[in-house]
Amino acid sequence: MRTIPYYLLFILFALLSFSQNKKKIIIHHADYSDINHELLPDAVILTGEISAEHDGMTMTCNKAYFFEKENYLKLFGNVQIIQGDTLTLNSKYAEYNGVNGFAYAQGDVMMTSPDSSLETDTLKFDRFKNLVFYDTHAVIHNKGNVLESQKGRYYTAEKKFQFFTAVKVTSEKGTVIKSNHLDFYEVPQHSYVFGPSTITNKEDYIYTENGFYDVKKDLGKMVKNSYIWYDKRKIEGDSIYYSKAKDFASATNNVRITDTINKSKITGHYAEMYKAKDSTFVTKKALVSMKSQEGDSVYMHAPRILLTGKDKERVIRAYHDARILRDSMSGKADSIHWSEKAGLTQMIGKPVLWNGDSQLTGRFIHLISDSATQKMDSLKVLEDAFIIQKDTIGDGFDQMKGVNLYGKFKENKLHELDLVKNAEIIYHMYNDKNELVGIDKGICSHINVLFEDGKITTATKYVSPESELLPDALLPKNARQLRGFSYRIEERINTLADIFTNEELEKEKNGEQARDKMKEGHSKPINVQPETIKATPGLSKQLKEKKKQTQNNTSNKGKK
Secondary structure (H helix, E strand, C coil), rough: EEEHHHHHHHHHHHHHHHHCCCCCCCCEEEEEEECCCCCCCCCCCEEEEEEEEEEEEEEEEEEEEEECCCCCEEEEEEEEEEECCCCCEEEEEEEEEEECCEEEEEEEEEECCHHHHHEEEEEEEEEECCEEEEECEEEEEEEEEEEEECCEEECCCCEEEEEEEEEECCCCCCCCCEEEEEEEEECCCEEEEEEEEEEEEEEEEEEEEEEEEECCCEEEECCCCCEEEEEEEEEEEEEEEEEECCCCEEEEEEEEEEECCCCEEEEEEEEEEEECCCCEEEEEEEEEEHHHHHHCCCEEEEEEEECCCCCCCCEEEEEEEEEEEEECEEEEEEEEEECCCCCCEECCCEEEECCCCCCECCEEEEEEECCCCCCCEEEEEEEEEEEEEECCCCCCEEEEEEEEEEEEECCCEEEEEEEEEEEEEEEEEEEECCCCCEEEEEEEEEEEEEEEEEEEEEEEEEEEEEEEEEHHHHCCCCCCCCCCCCCCCCHCCCHHHHHHCCHHHHHHCCCCCCCCHHHCCCCCCCCCCCCHHHHHHHHHHHHHHHHHHHHHHHHHHHHH
C-alpha cells in the first residue's frame, strides 16, 4: 500500500480535471488519501473530511472510494449531497456515477427540498432526468402535511411527488387521503389520485377513482365513480366538486342524491348542496322521489327544485312547470311547495289534480297529509274549484263547480268532497241497467260527492237546491258544459315516464352521447388543473415540452 500526500493528490486531480471533460467528478478536499490496488484496484481511498463536486452538485462524507476512470464515487458516513437550492440528500452511504448522473443512497436517508423533507431507507436519484425514486416505505413532511407510501418518485423540475402502493396523505387540518396512485405538487399542495381512493375528514367521506384535491384549501374535483357521504346523504355524479370550507358540494351529469334518514332520492344532471344550510338545489331533469311509511311512492319533478331544512322539517320548492305523481293521484302547476312539518303541499299557478278518473282545478290546490306518516288526509281547492269526470258510459262529462272544495282521503284515495258556495252541477244519472235516465243540471249552496275506486258514485245537493233532470235529447250541446270548463286530459301524468316533458326527454337523449364521451375520457388521470400550473414553477414548461413531443410523435407516425 502506498500513501500519497493529499496536497499532491489534489494537484494531480486538478490538472486532470482541467485538461479533461469538465463533467468529471472533482475532489476538492480530503484529509487523507490511500491507493491499495490489492483491496480496491483503480480506486483512491479518501478519509477524513471529504468534499467533492460534479457539474454544480457538491458531495461531502467521512470516507470515499474514488474510481477516476469510471468517474464513480462511493461515499461512507455522514454523507451529504447538495444540488443547488433544489435538494439536499443525507444518508449513511451513497454512490454517484458521474457518467450518467445517477446517485444511490442508503441508510437513514433524508432528502430535503425548500418545501418538503423525505425519510426512507433507500433512494435513487437520476440527475439527468431530474428524478428521485424509492421502493421502500417513505414519510414526507410538507408544510404540516404528512405523506406516506411504499413506492414513490420526486420530479425536481416540477416539484412533484408521485406515489404508488399504500399511499396516505394526512393534512395539517386532519384530512386523510388514501390511494395506490397519487401525484402531489408540493408548492400548491395539490393532490391527484387515480384508481380507488378515499378522502376523509371528521364530517365527510369521499370516494373516487380519478380526481384532484387541494390539500391546503380542502377542495376537490372528482370525475370517475365518485360519491360523497355528506351527513347521512350520499351524493353521486359523473363529476363532483367539493369545498369543505364552504360546506358545499356540486355534482354534474347522472346526479343521484340519496337521503338515508328520510328514505328519499333526488336525481338530475346538476345539483348543489350547502351542508350548513341544509339546502340542495337540483336542475336538468330534476326528480325527487320519496316513500311514505305505508309504502306509497311520491315523485316530484320540475326544471328547478330546491330542498331546504333539517330532518322532519324539510321544505321542497319545485317551480316553473312542476309535476307531482303518487300511487293514487297526479298533478301539475306552475310551482309546488311542500312542507314536511306542516304536512302541506301547495300547488300554485294553474294547478290541476287527477284522482282516479276525476280532474280537479282551481286557483290554489292544497294537499294535507299526516306529517308523521305522509299519508294523505285531506285537500282544499280554493277559488274557482272545478271537478270534471268523463261519463263512464257516454261521451259527456260529469261536472261540479263552486267557490271552494274540501275533500277527505281514505287509504290515500279521495273518498269524499264538498263543494261550497255558488255550487253548480251537471251529472249523468243511470238506472240499474246502466240506462241513461237523464242529465241532472242544477245549482245550490253545497254539493257532497262520494267516490269509490276513483269514480263518482253519488252527488248530493244541499241548501236551496234548484235542479232539473233533462232527457239527453233535450239538453243542447252548448248547455252541457259549465262556465270555465277545461278538460286537460292530454296533460295527465299516468306513469313516471309522463312526469317529464317531451322537450326534457329530447334533451336527455341528445346529451347522452356527450356524457358517455366525457366518461370515457375519465379512464385516464385527470388533467393537471390550471391552478396547479399557475402555482408550480417549471410545470408549464414541462407540459408544453410533453405536448410538443406528443405532436411530433403523431406527425412522424403519419409520415410513415
